[in-house]
Amino acid sequence: MSDSNLPPSYPASSSPAPAASGPVTPPQQVNIAFWLYIVGAALSLISLIxxxxxxxxxxxxxxxxxxxxGQQLSDSALNATLAxxxxxxxxxxxxxxAAYVLFAVFMRRGANWARIVLLVVTVLSLFGILDGFxxxxxxxxVGVIATVLIFLKPAxxxxxxxxxxxxxxx
Structure with a gap:
């Protein structure tokens, strides 16, 4: 086989080599934030119970x-309304x-949109600070600490x- 049958060679690209194809490991603060969000979900469940x-x-x-x-409601109507x-x-x-946990899972996997959703949920929870006994x-x-963690430099x-x-x- 002669060299004339080989494809032409091109100069090496000046762009950096592609990154490794393995998964990116989340930094410790992202893992801590994930578990804080799970704690927040557990607190929501306890509040519901x-x-x-x-x-x-x-x-x-x-x-x-x-x-x-001066109003009266029958027991059956009140029970139906409460039910x-x-x-x-x-x-x-x-x-x-379930959505809160799902967003935390996606955030831990590196989905920036999930990080933004968790930020919005945390900000909106400021309005319900006294809810849930x-x-x-x-x-x-817990949500504020987790949200701050996912917006620091390593995250x-x-x-x-x-x-x-x-x-x-x-």
């Missing part, structure tokens, strides 16, 4: 408030907790590196 356990006192309070306003409210609270509570405040503190570099590895190579 406490709310369900105290539903009886809510029924009594609602009956007193209606009586103070619908509890069902809605359970469904949305479980969906919120004091657990709302604990959940907020920013991690998210940039994950994004760079996903970009198509020319």
């Amino acid at each position: 406490v709310s369900l356990v105290t539903i009886g006192s809510l029924k009594d309070t609602l009956q007193r408030q209606l009586a103070a306003q 619908v409210s509890v069902t809605i609270a359970i469904v949305f509570g479980i969906l919120y907790i 004091g657990l709302g405040a604990a959940r907020l503190v 920013n570099e991690y998210f940039r590196e994950v994004k760079a590895r996903k970009l198509p190579r020319a």
Whole structure:
């Protein structure tokens, strides 16, 4: 075989070599933030359970408030209203907790969009700081610490590196 049958050689590219194809390991602060978000989800679950356990006192309070306003609601209507409210609270509570954990998982994998969603959720939780029988405040503190961690330098570099590895190579 002669050299004339070989494809022409091109000079080496001045661009850097492609990054390693292995997974990027998240820095310790991203792992800590992930577990803090999981703790926040657990606090939300505990808050939901406490709310369900105290539903009886809510029924009594609602009956007193209606009586103070001169209104009356039958026990069956009140029970039906509470049953619908509890069902809605359970469904949305479980969906919120599942989504929160899912966003934390994606954040740990380096998805910048999940980091932004967690930031927005944390900011929005400022409005519900007193909810959840004091657990709302604990959940907020945990969420704020986790959110700060995922926006510090090592985490920013991690998210940039994950994004760079996903970009198509020319």
